[in-house]
Amino acid sequence: MSTLNYDGVNEITEFFTRKSLAGDATLSAQIFKLDRRQFLKLTGMVGSGLMLGFALPRARAHADHVDFNPNGYIKIDQEGITLYAPNPEIGQGVKTSLPMIVAEELDADWTEIRVVQSEINQVAYGQQFAGGSTAIPSNYTKLRQASATARAMLVQAAAEQWNVSSSTLSTESSQVLQVSTGRKISYQDLATTAASLPVPSSESIKLKDPKQFRLLGTRVTGVDNEALVRGEPLFGIDVTVPDMKYAIYQKCPAIGGSVKSANIEEIKQMPGVVDVFTLEGNGNIGELLPGVAIIANSTWEALQAKRALNVQWDETQAAKDSWSAARKEAARLAQENASQVANTGDFDAAMIASTATASGFYQYHFVTHAPLEPQNCTAHYKGDSLELWAPTQTPGSAIRTAANMTGLQPSQVTLHQMRCGGGFGRRLYNDFVSEAAAIAYRSENPIKLQWTREDDVRYDLFRAGGFHQMDGCVDENGKVTGWRNRFITFAPGGRPASSVSGGVFPGGMIDNLRVEQAALDWTHRCAAWRAPGSNVFAFVVQCFLDELAHAAQRDSLEVLLEVLGEPRAIGRGWRGQGMHTGRAANVVKLAAERAGWGKELPKNTGMGVAFYYSHAGHIAEVAEVSVGGEEDTVKNRSGENVVRRKLTVHKVTVASDVGPIINLSGAENQVEGSVIDALSTMMDLSITFENGRAEQTNFDKYRIMRASASPAVEAHFIDTGEYPPTGLGEPVFPPLAPAVGNAIFAACGHRVRTLPISEEGFYLA
Amino acid sequence: MKINVNGTTHELGEINPQTPLLWVLRDHLSLVGTKYGCGISQCGACTVLVDGEVMKSCLYPVSAVGDAQVTTIEGVAAKDGTLTPLQQAWIDLDVAQCGYCQAGQIISAEALMRKNPTPSDDEIDAAMNPNLCRCGTYIRIRNAIKRVADSNKSGQNGG
Numbered sequence: 001m002s003t004l005n006y007d008g009v010n011e012i013t014e015f016f017t018r019k020s021l022a023g024d025a026t027l028s029a030q031i032f033k034l035d036r037r038q039f040l041k042l043t044g045m046v047g048s049g050l051m052l053g054f055a056l057p058r059a060r061a062h063a064d065h066v067d068f069n070p071n072g073y074i075k076i077d078q079e080g081i082t083l084y085a086p087n088p089e090i091g092q093g094v095k096t097s098l099p100m101i102v103a104e105e106l107d108a109d110w111t112e113i114r115v116v117q118s119e120i121n122q123v124a125y126g127q128q129f130a131g132g133s134t135a136i137p138s139n140y141t142k143l144r145q146a147s148a149t150a151r152a153m154l155v156q157a158a159a160e161q162w163n164v165s166s167s168t169l170s171t172e173s174s175q176v177l178q179v180s181t182g183r184k185i186s187y188q189d190l191a192t193t194a195a196s197l198p199v200p201s202s203e204s205i206k207l208k209d210p211k212q213f214r215l216l217g218t219r220v221t222g223v224d225n226e227a228l229v230r231g232e233p234l235f236g237i238d239v240t241v242p243d244m245k246y247a248i249y250q251k252c253p254a255i256g257g258s259v260k261s262a263n264i265e266e267i268k269q270m271p272g273v274v275d276v277f278t279l280e281g282n283g284n285i286g287e288l289l290p291g292v293a294i295i296a297n298s299t300w301e302a303l304q305a306k307r308a309l310n311v312q313w314d315e316t317q318a319a320k321d322s323w324s325a326a327r328k329e330a331a332r333l334a335q336e337n338a339s340q341v342a343n344t345g346d347f348d349a350a351m352i353a354s355t356a357t358a359s360g361f362y363q364y365h366f367v368t369h370a371p372l373e374p375q376n377c378t379a380h381y382k383g384d385s386l387e388l389w390a391p392t393q394t395p396g397s398a399i400r401t402a403a404n405m406t407g408l409q410p411s412q413v414t415l416h417q418m419r420c421g422g423g424f425g426r427r428l429y430n431d432f433v434s435e436a437a438a439i440a441y442r443s444e445n446p447i448k449l450q451w452t453r454e455d456d457v458r459y460d461l462f463r464a465g466g467f468h469q470m471d472g473c474v475d476e477n478g479k480v481t482g483w484r485n486r487f488i489t490f491a492p493g494g495r496p497a498s499s500v501s502g503g504v505f506p507g508g509m510i511d512n513l514r515v516e517q518a519a520l521d522w523t524h525r526c527a528a529w530r531a532p533g534s535n536v537f538a539f540v541v542q543c544f545l546d547e548l549a550h551a552a553q554r555d556s557l558e559v560l561l562e563v564l565g566e567p568r569a570i571g572r573g574w575r576g577q578g579m580h581t582g583r584a585a586n587v588v589k590l591a592a593e594r595a596g597w598g599k600e601l602p603k604n605t606g607m608g609v610a611f612y613y614s615h616a617g618h619i620a621e622v623a624e625v626s627v628g629g630e631e632d633t634v635k636n637r638s639g640e641n642v643v644r645r646k647l648t649v650h651k652v653t654v655a656s657d658v659g660p661i662i663n664l665s666g667a668e669n670q671v672e673g674s675v676i677d678a679l680s681t682m683m684d685l686s687i688t689f690e691n692g693r694a695e696q697t698n699f700d701k702y703r704i705m706r707a708s709a710s711p712a713v714e715a716h717f718i719d720t721g722e723y724p725p726t727g728l729g730e731p732v733f734p735p736l737a738p739a740v741g742n743a744i745f746a747a748c749g750h751r752v753r754t755l756p757i758s759e760e761g762f763y764l765a
Numbered sequence: 766m767k768i769n770v771n772g773t774t775h776e777l778g779e780i781n782p783q784t785p786l787l788w789v790l791r792d793h794l795s796l797v798g799t800k801y802g803c804g805i806s807q808c809g810a811c812t813v814l815v816d817g818e819v820m821k822s823c824l825y826p827v828s829a830v831g832d833a834q835v836t837t838i839e840g841v842a843a844k845d846g847t848l849t850p851l852q853q854a855w856i857d858l859d860v861a862q863c864g865y866c867q868a869g870q871i872i873s874a875e876a877l878m879r880k881n882p883t884p885s886d887d888e889i890d891a892a893m894n895p896n897l898c899r900c901g902t903y904i905r906i907r908n909a910i911k912r913v914a915d916s917n918k919s920g921q922n923g924g
Contacts, residue, residue, distance in 0.1 A: 091863030091900045221859040228864040229852040229871060231798020231838030238797040246792065271781065299801075300781070300788040372802050372810055372865045372899040421800070421865030422899045453803045665859040669905065673862055676901025699807035699897065707903040708890035 006493030009286035016528035068191035072124035084118035090423030093666035105147035107171035133615040133727025157193035219665035236391030236418035251291040254692030257318035272301030319523035319692035334469035338516035342502025345512030350482030354473030364755035365686035373421020377436035380446035402437035461527030464497035478552035491519035497526035531730035534614035542610035542738030579613040591655035595622035608742025617731030642761035678736035680705030771840025782828035798838035809896030812869035838868035854909035862900035
């Protein structure tokens with residue numbers, strides 16, 4: 001057993017998986033805890049009565065005008081209106097959608113505003129992170145309130161300038177108007193007066209009726225689109241600072257191994273190499289692993305030096321993980337009772353009384369996040385301060401680990417948020433920031449630490465593999481009466497990488513339900529990966545429900561709707577927005593109707609339906625697929641003989657209820673992207689481990705889906721007006737795999753129970 | 766050594782001739798629009814044009830460029846900044862999510878359209894399959910290309 005500690009890694013993972021489902025405030029405070037001194041100082045500032053409780057930026061006076069800076073989100077000056085996007089942009093679109101909320105409530109002209117990524121300031125913005133599909137729901141009301149307040153102050157400023165009652169005034173396109181007289185004045189011309197006004201009480205501020213929204217719910221293109229198509233520097237990897245050097249950090253290929261010896265003096269003599277040194281690591285597998293740092297004048301020279309570097313590793317403490325051994329052990333454990341997590345009714349009695357039963361052993365491989373921009377961080381240590389440029393999803397914890405690495409206080413660390421070339425959960429963890437800070441601490445120059453793709457895969461925090469022995473039954477009416485989910489997971493650092501609970505589907509919907517869990521010893525770090533937990537549980541439970549429908553000789557859609565039952569709330573759920581079976585049934589019915597469920601289909605073509613609730617989103621998907629005939633027999637990754645069959649996914653129909661849509665273009669893009677990501681992942685993505693090493697470390701063996709296999713995707717949204725908005729970065733992912741799996745069964749009678757399904761012979765046309 | 770990028774000749778001074786063009790562009794010339802994704806010519810994030818032909822710059826030694834004209838994403842728009850129809854379609858159809866692969870995608874699409882202004886769906890797939898998009902924006906990429914192809918068919922972009 002390794003002596004490495006996993007502090008931070010497991011907490012973050014749990015926060016973004018099951019704890020966030022319960023809205024655990026204590027854990028949230030723990031993960032996002034402020035440095036104590038900084039906390040006291042900043043809250044002191046709030047106590048002194050700063051405008052709206054926001055600490056920055058302060059209004060700046062010029063010769064004859066003053067900037068209107070009512071809060072951290074809005075600045076109106078002679079240049080125009082600038083809106084600050086507080087949360088990290090990882091491709092989920094929040095650099096556009098969050099300022100849209102501000103512009104709506106402010107009545108600012110979207111075509112004229114400028115959007116800037118904000119600095120990190122917990123007092124001004126609260127927790128600034130990208131994870132758990134939280135950016136929209138956690139900011140929605142806060143941004144509206146702040147923007148409506150600013151708007152009220154601009155109206156008041158016009159009222160004072162014109163000496164009229166503010167009730168006679170309205171706003172539109174960054175102007176205050178008096179309709180009765182036709183008078184207009186721009187926000188810019190009101191900035192100086194507005195800046196001098198007292199902040200009205202929050203009770204006096206009236207938010208817009210959503211029916212009056214002009215911008216929200218429309219299609220708005222991304223604020224960085226033009227910069228992207230011109231190839232302008234936006235990403236962490238694009239950062240260049242004066243006198244910057246390029247760093248590479250070589251760690252043991254078996255995670256946790258330490259450096260015995262290395263040809264450091266020889267490497268120091270190589271062209272362009274500035275310095276080479278060993279770092280011992282700090283024992284925390286989530287921060288700094290042992291390794292050798294190389295600093296050079298260019299990335300290529302650093303990479304050449306890395307190639308020539310010869311390290312003798314001490315692997316006593318290193319991972320010994322073996323996927324093939326784990327699979328054998330899991331198959332054995334699946335036949336035994338595991339630790340009981342939830343038990344309602346009497347599962348055994350239901351099985352005895354049943355008319356038909358089903359049983360299946362489901363398994364899924366490990367996968368890696370593989371954001372296309374490999375991890376990197378630029379760091380400049382200046383003795384009494386540290387400046388960072390990092391593509392991170394959790395800038396707050398990046399600042400804390402960097403402080404920890406350099407002996408500074410978090411208040412001495414400045415972090416510039418860079419656009420992230422993909423996140424998917426990987427950049428919730430800041431080990432690359434820890435390394436950059438530790439290397440910069442020993443460097444004369446600022447350094448840009450660059451991970452290679454191989455580093456990015458090998459030292460990922462993986463989506464854990466897992467195994468489920470599923471058993472269930474139906475009664476004489478074909479109703480699902482018994483359900484047992486026996487889950488075998490992995491336990492890095494002794495804590496399960498993932499957990500089932502009584503709340504996992506169909507918890508609360510089946511009379512006799514038993515959930516069990518066991519865990520295998522493991523060393524590689526496992527973590528939150530787009531829609532954690534749900535991204536694999538959905539496949540298992542929605543396919544197994546389809547198995548039961550088949551056992552009952554009933555229509556899958558009819559059985560799914562019957563299990564959902566009467567409209568009611570189930571559990572507290574995420575941020576207090578639990579699953580509601582009525583919302584669930586509505587999206588299921590809509591997806592089925594739009595997909596043409598039940599229509600005549602060609603031979604070897606089938607439809608599958610699946611529903612999943614995650615991150616407060618209710619999502620149903622219907623896939624239409626064709627399966628080709630049986631081809632040759634080949635060996636899969638596990639050395640088993642499988643028959644190859646061609647799969648064509650023609651179309652995926654998605655119905656989502658995530659409350660009101662902020663940016664329709666962004667929402668549709670998330671739906672399309674989630675479907676393609678989920679299809680790519682279920683088809684052929686797998687990381688296997690032997691001898692403590694990941695066996696796939698680049699895209700030659702980790703084959704992400706290519707463009708030509710893309711299905712048609714139809715996105716439909718339900719907004720009843722009863723619920724607040726929630727995020728769409730994750731919840732569309734989970735139902736795709738079971739919808740396709742069930743469609744494969746409908747098309748050809750083969751039940752897929754393994755992810756990726758290439759393990760069962762399927763490949764995409 | 767000298768190379769011509771986007772119409773400008775750059776003196777590289779003393780440089781290892783084996784240095785991949787990708788790192789010359791990024792580290793030596795500060796043209797960071799071309800991206801590093803895999804380093805083994807699998808993902809297409811580093812795609813550039815060399816005399817109009819698509820080239821994965823991550824494995825292409827700078828010494829192989831010779832007198833050829835290199836075009837990177839920074840050189841796709843006209844000198845006066847006017848965007849190409851493809852770049853405009855990418856903006857209008859809101860193609861990008863994280864955006865990291867899009868420089869390579871646009872380069873591949875530009876190369877396709879310059880040779881074949883009205884490609885079929887299969888021709889689009891063949892040209893674009895070398896470029897991975899981790900966010901899964903393939904549908905919009907295809908739509909953006911088809912929009913330009915359609916206007917080429919109707920002569921709006923001068924055929």
